[in-house]
Amino acid sequence: MSASVTVRVPAKVNVQLAVGAARPDGFHDLANVFLAVGLYDEVTVTAADELRVTCDGPDADQVPLDRTNLAARAAEALAERYGRTPDVHIHIAKDIPVAGGMAGGSADGAGALLACDALWGTGASRDELLDICAELGSDVPFSLVGGAALGTGRGEKLTTLEVGGTFHWVFAMADRGLSTPAVFREFDRLGEGTDIPEPLASQALLDALAKGDPDALAAAVSNDLQPAALSLFPELADTLAAGRAAGALTALVSGSGPTTAFLARDPESAAKVAEALRASGTCRTVRTASGPAPGATVIG
Ligand SMILES: C[C@](O)(CO)[C@H](O)COP(=O)(O)OP(=O)(O)OC[C@H]1O[C@@H](n2ccc(N)nc2=O)[C@H](O)[C@@H]1O
Ligand SMILES: Nc1ncnc2c1ncn2[C@@H]1O[C@H](COP(=O)(O)OP(=O)(O)OP(=O)(O)O)[C@@H](O)[C@H]1O
Numbered sequence: 001m002s003a004s005v006t007v008r009v010p011a012k013v014n015v016q017l018a019v020g021a022a023r024p025d026g027f028h029d030l031a032n033v034f035l036a037v038g039l040y041d042e043v044t045v046t047a048a049d050e051l052r053v054t055c056d057g058p059d060a061d062q063v064p065l066d067r068t069n070l071a072a073r074a075a076e077a078l079a080e081r082y083g084r085t086p087d088v089h090i091h092i093a094k095d096i097p098v099a100g101g102m103a104g105g106s107a108d109g110a111g112a113l114l115a116c117d118a119l120w121g122t123g124a125s126r127d128e129l130l131d132i133c134a135e136l137g138s139d140v141p142f143s144l145v146g147g148a149a150l151g152t153g154r155g156e157k158l159t160t161l162e163v164g165g166t167f168h169w170v171f172a173m174a175d176r177g178l179s180t181p182a183v184f185r186e187f188d189r190l191g192e193g194t195d196i197p198e199p200l201a202s203q204a205l206l207d208a209l210a211k212g213d214p215d216a217l218a219a220a221v222s223n224d225l226q227p228a229a230l231s232l233f234p235e236l237a238d239t240l241a242a243g244r245a246a247g248a249l250t251a252l253v254s255g256s257g258p259t260t261a262f263l264a265r266d267p268e269s270a271a272k273v274a275e276a277l278r279a280s281g282t283c284r285t286v287r288t289a290s291g292p293a294p295g296a297t298v299i300g
Contacts, residue, residue: 004046006300007115009107009143010036010293011096013169014255015209015217018199019224022188027138031199032151033161033206034142037169037291041096041104042299043071043111045119048089051075057094058285059104062177070109070136075116077132082122090115099177101229101255103139110143110296118298130158139255146295148209150201163292165212167263168270170248172239172283174258178232183256186228199224218249218263229257236260239282246276 012034020029041057053072055063063069067076071090079086090112096104110133117124133140138155148161208216230236230253239260240251247269248262260283264270270288277286 003119004044005115005118005298006042006044007111007296008040008042008299009111009296010146011039011102011104011107011289012036012139012142012255013102013261013291014223015221016202016205017223017225017255018201019187020199021191021196027154028184028187029153029199030151030155031201032155033148033201033209034151035148035163035167035209035291036142036146036293036295037289038293039096039102039171039287039289041107041111042093043108043115044091044093045075045088045112045115046091047119048087051086051088051090053090053092055092055094059098060094062098063092063094070105070140071112074109074113074132074136077135078113078116078120078122078124081124081128081132082120084120086116088116088119097173097259099179100173100259101178101253101257102171102259103143103255106137106139107143109133109136109140114144114296114298144296147292161206162210163212164210166290167212167214167217168265168267168290169288170243170262170264170270170273170277171254171287171289172243172260172262172277173285173287174233174236174239175284176258178229178256178258180256183225183228183232186231187225190228190231214249214263214265221250221252221263223252223255225256226253229253233258235282239277239280242280242282243273243277246273248273
């Protein structure tokens with residue numbers, strides 16, 4: 001008999017990303033306000049003779065299928081903790097752009113962890129799963145939790161945030177990726193010789209989320225990695241300008257980029273911004289999605 005579990009996991013946009021100075025361990029302290037959005041990967045794990053990863057979807061050829069895949073690492077980490085072998089076939093149906101700053105790999109890590117936990121019946125607590133997520137990567141705990149949350153430390157220490165409405169987004173995917181470590185290195189280079197303040201969450205932004213007010217959110221969003229992403233990928237300025245000209249309430253780079261995110265007042269306006277971005281020729285593909293979306297969820 002072959003048992004199998006499927007988990008659906010959302011992408012994220014960072015509505016605030018405040019970045020502190022580099023720490024001795026090479027990471028940066030953050031005030032990272034995550035919002036999960038309705039673009040999903042689905043991770044299916046099936047009992048097998050040995051660990052194996054397959055992937056399909058538009059960006060599948062860019063996804064490593066060896067043990068460096070975050071989903072494989074998640075299965076191995078859980079198996080090790082429970083003294084068993086990670087004997088599963090992991091299939092990733094990938095819809096989240098790869099190396100796009102939307103936590104696609106992190107989503108697959110959290111998805112595989114939850115799916116293996118259900119398949120193996122480990123009985124792990126939520127806190128244990130969150131600990132394993134934090135070992136896998138700074139964004140992985142949020143992929144498990146979803147909704148909206150403030151991430152402090154390197155982004156792994158989460159406080160859930162209330163959100164008072166639905167926010168409508170348009171995402172423009174670029175024709176190449178950006179490496180997260182390279183963007184943080186560029187942030188360090190650009191900040192050399194300046195005083196980098198302690199990262200703090202913006203109260204105006206948290207209030208805007210709590211009210212579900214898109215105009216207030218648009219006025220409060222910020223991303224300290226945006227200058228670094230633009231420095232490495234200057235053409236993104238044209239995409240941001242095209243979305244603003246089409247009526248987006250605000251335009252920003254998502255996380256470390258290069259995906260750009262546009263906030264719209266309602267679904268109709270999001271559709272208009274999406275159409276204008278498609279026509280602009282400044283990006284590879286355009287998607288609309290709203291948030292908050294639920295975190296990793298077993299769907300079958
Ligand atoms: C840019 C964001 O996506 C915003 O949510 C995250 O901060 C990145 O999270 P992630 O991809 O899960 O990152 P990790 O896998 O933990 O780290 C990858 C690399 O990014 C850099 N990194 C990441 C997180 C952090 N707080 N400081 C860092 O400097 C480090 O060079 C690290 O080696
Ligand atoms: N399951 C996975 N899906 C995609 N990439 C993966 C996966 N596992 C490992 N990787 C590697 O991680 C790199 C970053 O991919 P990912 O899609 O997670 O970037 P990202 O969305 O920019 O991440 P983040 O927003 O968390 O910084 C890829 O280039 C790939 O080599």
